[in-house]
Amino acid sequence: MRKMPAPPDAIATEPRLYRVVSSRIEALIREENIKPGERLPAERDLATKLGVSRTSLREALIALELGGVVEVRGGSGVYVSEQAALTTARPAAGPGPFEVLAARRMIEVEVAALAAKNATPAAVDAILVAVEEMEQNQDNLGENESADRNFHLAIARAAGNSALVGVIEYLWAQRGSLWHKLTEHFQTEELRQLTLLDHRAILAAIASHDVAGARSAMRAHLDRVTRTFSRG
Structure with a gap:
């Protein structure tokens, strides 16, 4: 029997890719014990480590910055926020x-x-x-x-x-x-x-x-x- 397509409501509830990637970044911060004030790997290295595109990674980092987990410093890199608590705070759902x-x-x-x-x-x-x-x-x-x-x-x-x-x-x-x-x-x-x-x-x-x-x-x-x- 041919599989029927998912109804629109089911599609809408699937997690956005940037949210999935942001959760993986939080897990990496915990697993590698990257402390507040310390720098994350460079974007290129982080994308390779996580197996995601640079654009998906960038959207995820911006979401984490809005959630207070990381701080993006232009020309310097991405740092774990000094006030980071690795909460589930996120911007409202929507396309990246x-x-x-x-x-x-x-x-x-x-x-x-x-x-x-x-x-x-x-x-x-x-x-x-x-x-x-x-x-x-x-x-x-x-x-x-x-x-x-x-x-x-x-x-x-x-x-x-x-x-x-x-x-x-x-x-x-x-x-x-x-x-x-x-x-x-x-x-x-x-x-x-x-x-x-x-x-x-x-x-x-x-x-x-x-x-x-x-x-x-x-x-x-x-x-x-x-x-x-x-x-x-």
Whole structure:
């Protein structure tokens, strides 16, 4: 008899990979008696030891940092927190940042292409307004992120499909505490400027109804963000 697929509720209860990896890191801390204030192995070595990808490891470390178990020190490494109690405290369940980026790459690349095909002058103007809002709020992270969201939603609206607007809204809502902690570690003035250049390139392709160019520009943007968050 053919095995029936698991119902949606059962799938939703499966543990996220980053939670599984974070539990394994906690076990390693206990087994190797790594004390508060001591440094964990380098990310590359830790990923090899645990048999996981660097991106899964990074999501797990960010989850443990939010839970107060470890402290991520830029340019230095990851340390067991001085106040660590190895509790079960965790951020709210949800997809990891790299899951969200992968989903966005699958969907938003084609949304941008459709926007280039269907965008009206008014829709292009709405995308431009969002880009200008980002430029004007470079030093205000909250306003900058709001303008970034408006940019991607404006592209979805320009595509002329209301269902796609809902999909983009949903994906944006998945940028939870893990995402924000990750951006806290990697957000720099250089990254903000590169994001603006990316957005300008996407806007230019959509405004000129360059379908292939819009697809390529959005893919390049999301690939760059993924590489930035993966570097180490």
